[in-house]
Amino acid sequence: MRGAIDRIHERHRQQRQQKIADLRTRFLIAQQNYFFGDSLLQLAIAHGDTAAIGPLRSNQAELMLQLRAMSDTATKLAH
Numbered sequence: 001m002r003g004a005i006d007r008i009h010e011r012h013r014q015q016r017q018q019k020i021a022d023l024r025t026r027f028l029i030a031q032q033n034y035f036f037g038d039s040l041l042q043l044a045i046a047h048g049d050t051a052a053i054g055p056l057r058s059n060q061a062e063l064m065l066q067l068r069a070m071s072d073t074a075t076k077l078a079h
Contacts, residue, residue, distance in 0.1 A: 020077050027070045034063040 037060050044052040 016077060020074065023070055023074055023077070027067065027074070030063055030066050030070065034060065034067065037063060 037056060041053065041056040041060060043049075044056055
């Protein structure tokens, strides 16, 4: 009986570790997208491309929300 419980606990631990690893990967990708988008936004502002500024700002805001949500999830998984 104890062996079965240990196997269940180990499986749950592995699943949690996999969720954390997946979240870390998604966070790094979103972070890189945010930095790239910020560069594009700065370039659009510098060139006065008013048609691009609005959508780029909107995209940056969405990415920031995603990053915050991932950070909150990571904090919950860590505890």
